[in-house]
Amino acid sequence: MKRSLSLSGIPVSPGIAVGRAAVWLVRADSSPRRDLDSEEVPTELERLRLAVESAIREIGEMAGQVEERLGREYAAIFQAHALFLRDPSFLGPIEKKIRIERVNAEWAVEVVADALAARLRDLPDQDLALRASDLDDVAAILRRSLGEGEAAVDRLASLTGDSCVLVADELTPSDAVRIPRDKVVAFVTERGGKTSHAAILARSFGIPAVVAIPKLLASIGDGDRLIVDGREGVVWREPSEDVLALFRERQGRDATREHSLKERSVSGLTRTRDGQEVSIRANIELVREVPDVFEYGADGVGLFRSEFLYLSGAGMEFPDEATQAAIYRDVVVRLAPRPVVIRTYDLGGKKGARHLSGAEENPVLGLRGVRLCFSHPEMFRTQLRALLSVASEGDLRILVPMVAGVEDVRRVRTFVEEARQELLERGIAVPHSVPIGAMIEVPSAALTADLIAPEVDFLSLGTNDLTQYTLAADRANEAVSDIFRPHHPAMLRLVARVQEAARAAGKPLAVCGEMAADPALFLLLLGLGIREFSMGPRSVPLLKDVARCASAADASRMARAALSLSTPDDVAALLAREAETLLSGDPETRAAVNA
Numbered sequence: 001m002k003r004s005l006s007l008s009g010i011p012v013s014p015g016i017a018v019g020r021a022a023v024w025l026v027r028a029d030s031s032p033r034r035d036l037d038s039e040e041v042p043t044e045l046e047r048l049r050l051a052v053e054s055a056i057r058e059i060g061e062m063a064g065q066v067e068e069r070l071g072r073e074y075a076a077i078f079q080a081h082a083l084f085l086r087d088p089s090f091l092g093p094i095e096k097k098i099r100i101e102r103v104n105a106e107w108a109v110e111v112v113a114d115a116l117a118a119r120l121r122d123l124p125d126q127d128l129a130l131r132a133s134d135l136d137d138v139a140a141i142l143r144r145s146l147g148e149g150e151a152a153v154d155r156l157a158s159l160t161g162d163s164c165v166l167v168a169d170e171l172t173p174s175d176a177v178r179i180p181r182d183k184v185v186a187f188v189t190e191r192g193g194k195t196s197h198a199a200i201l202a203r204s205f206g207i208p209a210v211v212a213i214p215k216l217l218a219s220i221g222d223g224d225r226l227i228v229d230g231r232e233g234v235v236w237r238e239p240s241e242d243v244l245a246l247f248r249e250r251q252g253r254d255a256t257r258e259h260s261l262k263e264r265s266v267s268g269l270t271r272t273r274d275g276q277e278v279s280i281r282a283n284i285e286l287v288r289e290v291p292d293v294f295e296y297g298a299d300g301v302g303l304f305r306s307e308f309l310y311l312s313g314a315g316m317e318f319p320d321e322a323t324q325a326a327i328y329r330d331v332v333v334r335l336a337p338r339p340v341v342i343r344t345y346d347l348g349g350k351k352g353a354r355h356l357s358g359a360e361e362n363p364v365l366g367l368r369g370v371r372l373c374f375s376h377p378e379m380f381r382t383q384l385r386a387l388l389s390v391a392s393e394g395d396l397r398i399l400v401p402m403v404a405g406v407e408d409v410r411r412v413r414t415f416v417e418e419a420r421q422e423l424l425e426r427g428i429a430v431p432h433s434v435p436i437g438a439m440i441e442v443p444s445a446a447l448t449a450d451l452i453a454p455e456v457d458f459l460s461l462g463t464n465d466l467t468q469y470t471l472a473a474d475r476a477n478e479a480v481s482d483i484f485r486p487h488h489p490a491m492l493r494l495v496a497r498v499q500e501a502a503r504a505a506g507k508p509l510a511v512c513g514e515m516a517a518d519p520a521l522f523l524l525l526l527g528l529g530i531r532e533f534s535m536g537p538r539s540v541p542l543l544k545d546v547a548r549c550a551s552a553a554d555a556s557r558m559a560r561a562a563l564s565l566s567t568p569d570d571v572a573a574l575l576a577r578e579a580e581t582l583l584s585g586d587p588e589t590r591a592a593v594n595a
Contacts, residue, residue, distance in 0.1 A: 002224065002238045009188070009213035011233035012199035014538065016251045017186035017208045018244065019163035021224040021237075023217065034104040044098050048105040051145035052091065056082050058141060077134075084138040090116065106146050113139035133196060137172030165226045169217060171198040181205065186228035188235050190216040210235055270299075270544045276552040278526070280544050281339070282537040283512060287330050292537035293338075297544065300338035302534025303399070303460070303512045304331060306383070307345050318379055324386035329393060336394035341437065341460070341510075341534075344383055346401040347372055369402025369439075370412065377415070384419035388430050397435040399460055404444050409455045412436065440498050441465035449498040453505035460534075461498060463515040467491055485568040486515045487524070487575065492563055499529050510534055519546045520575040523582060526552060527559030550582045558582070 036044060063078035084090050090112070097108040113135055120132040166179065166187035176198040179187070184207065192199060192211030202209040208230030220226070220237055227236040227247050236243060270278045281302030282293045293301060309319050309327065319327075332340050346369050373380035387398055400412050413436065420430050440446050441462030453459060463486050468474060470490050473483040485491075495511075502509035510532035515521040517535040522543055525533070535543065558578040565571050 002221075004240055004243070005219060005237040007213050007216065007219060007235045007237065009210040009216075009233050009235070010192075010194060011209075011230050012192070012194050012196075012211050013202040013205075013207055013209040014231040015186070015206065015208035016230070016247055016254065017163075017165065017228045018247065018251075019165040019185045019226060019228075021167045021220050021222060021226050022164040022184075023167045023220065023222045033107040036098075036102040036104065038102060041099055041102055044105055045095060047146065048094065048098065048108075051105065051142060052085050054145040055138075055142045056085050058145065059085070059138075081134060081138050081141070084135065085142065090138075106143055109139055109142050109146070133170050133172050133192070133198065136170070137175070140172065165228055167216065167220050167226075176202065179205075179207070181207075186226075186230065188213055188216060188220075188226075188228060190214070270547050272526070272547055272555075273549065273551045274553055276526075276531065278544075278547045279510075279532045280540050280547070281341075281510075281532070281534045282540060283534050284537065287327055289537065290331060290334050293335060296537040296540045298537055298540045300335060300395070301331065301340045301342075302510055302532070304340060304342040305346065306342055307347050318382070321382050321386045321389075324383060325389050328387055328396070329390040332390055332394035332396050339395040339397055341397045341399050342387060343399040343401055343439065344370065344380070344387075345373055370400050370408055371402060374411065380415055381419050381422075384416055385423055388416070388419055388434060389423055389428050391431050391434045392429055397437060397458065399437045399439055401439045401462070402442060402465075403438040403440070403452065404442050405448055406451050406455055409436075409438055409452060413455075441469070443470050443494070446470075446494040446498050449501035450504065453501045453507045456507065458507055459498065459502050459509045461495065461509065461511045461515075461530075463491070463495075463511060466494065470494060485572075486518075487521060487562075487571045488568045489563075489565060489571065492524070492528075492571065495525070495530075496528050496559075496563060503529065508532055517543065519543065519583075520579040522546055523550055523555045523579055524559055524562055524575060526550065527555035527557070527562075529556075546583065554582055 059078050059081045063082075066078055093112045094105070094108045097103060097112060098105060101108075117132040117135045117139075120135065162183055164184050166184050168175075168187065168189050170189050170191040171187060176187075186208040187202065188209065189198075189211045190213055194211075196211065199209060199211060208228050210228060210230060210233050213235060216235075220235075224237050225239065225244075227234075227239050227244065229235070229247070236247075239247070270280060272278060279299045281300045282289075282296065282298035283303040283305070284290070284293065284301055285305040285308040292298075306324075309324060328342060331342075367375055373383075384398075387396065390396065398416070400408070403409060403412075416434070416436060423430050435457035437458040437460055438445065438452050438456045439460050439462045440449060440452075441464075443466070445452060446466060449459065467484060467486045467488070471483055471485070471488060473480040499509055509530055511525055511530055512534035515525060516533040517539040519542065522533065523546065526547065533543065558574070561578075562571050562574055565574060
């Protein structure tokens with residue numbers, strides 16, 4: 001019997017699952033090369049053309065099925081696959097290889113696709129690098145259309161047992177869609193990332209998943225008993241009975257606690273013990289997540305990440321105005337009268353769109369967020385027109401990322417007014433005033449928040465990037481992870497400064513970064529005077545409970561004490577003590593916080 005082994009990776013879909021490993025090598029066997037006579041080349045090119053058309057039809061059928069089951073954004077993943085098959089930069093080299101080297105189409109497809117996928121994986125832009133699995137998917141579908149390879153659906157259907165943990169090198173989007181939900185309780189992969197399409201689909205299905213686990217396939221064999229912890233990113237191979245019992249117990253506790261928290265979350269307004277009203281909204285990026293807003297009792301959407309509309313594509317195309325408007329309308333109408341804050345494209349840096357920003361030595365400090373939108377005005381105008389065209393159908397609010405100062409806000413206002421006039425000329429009704437907000441995530445914006453606040457309708461603190469820029473510590477760099485601390489005294493002073501500017505201008509301020517979802521930091525922010533928060537839907541019930549158990553006056557006392565401290569360690573120790581005290585009156589909430 002194999003000894004117990006713990007493996008770590010990137011958690012991409014929360015939950016705990018226990019099952020037997022089903023090792024599944026996604027990649028088909030290598031295509032054999034077949035040399036052609038010169039007179040066979042035209043026939044081979046025609047065979048390729050017919051296979052491309054067949055693959056496009058297959059992808060179209062898959063997109064239709066996915067749209068019906070999951071929604072339009074997920075279907076866009078597969079619609080983008082078809083773009084590869086119409087792209088001369090993909091098909092051209094394949095045709096050239098067949099023509100010049102006189103080889104069979106299957107071999108040409110494999111060689112060209114492998115080379116392009118390798119180039120994508122080497123890109124510093126993580127989102128584009130993860131699109132390599134999409135290219136693998138397209139190549140596999142095309143090779144099947146050429147009559148080669150076993151269909152993925154057949155291989156997945158052959159899985160036995162009703163509690164399988166799928167173990168693979170990497171899952172393509174079509175593989176993830178075809179996972180038999182009655183058999184597979186989780187999946188783990190050796191490659192992948194949080195924004196890979198397979199990870200996004202796993203979250204939509206509610207399947208626990210961990211990706212990017214080093215030496216996974218060398219460590220796990222068919223039939224091994226596994227525990228998958230999708231929250232912590234841990235996979236146990238052949239756990240002892242004691243470890244298994246602990247995880248089984250945690251599964252039960254988590255289910256009971258989540259049910260109890262959700263029941264309390266949906267019951268009316270959230271007020272602190274001393275009567276202060278608190279609004280806790282959800283961060284989402286997909287229409288498919290709208291039911292989660294209701295299920296977890298969120299007070300609307302505090303951040304809809306519109307860049308997914310781009311990232312779900314092939315990496316080169318933005319959806320047109322009508323497509324965007326349909327998606328925005330769906331969210332706004334279904335959630336009315338709750339507020340929906342939609343952020344304009346926050347691309348650039350490490351978030352894709354490298355072909356728009358060009359090669360940059362330091363992309364995180366380059367063309368990203370609203371700067372990228374300014375540099376591509378028609379792209380920006382298209383999005384603004386789509387947003388404004390649905391503004392009268394609910395409580396839509398537009399949030400602008402990476403604002404550096406007042407000049408950015410005024411320029412955005414000009415774009416918004418131009419888009420509004422274009423719609424009015426078409427006969428489309430647009431409210432006279434649609435709330436425009438500035439995301440405070442650049443130190444210059446935090447330091448001049450008193451100048452920005454009077455020019456916008458609301459402010460939103462993006463604490464992830466604000467921490468990164470303030471402390472000069474890349475949040476994705478493990479070498480400086482100990483420096484990236486949102487409770488650093490510099491951060492507390494900046495947040496307090498922004499809150500004071502918002503209060504003086506009479507403008508609401510929300511926090512939508514990771515700080516909002518941490519119970520101790522939530523209490524600190526509450527103590528600094530912030531009353532609006534936004535976080536992942538699953539975090540909403542717990543934080544609503546924390547707010548109800550706490551006194552705003554006590555939280556204010558804690559915040560004043562924290563602002564007087566000199567080091568992050570001192571702040572962390574204070575927050576831990578005070579959070580324990582503030583929640584001492586409710587053992588159930590305190591237990592949930594400590595879980």
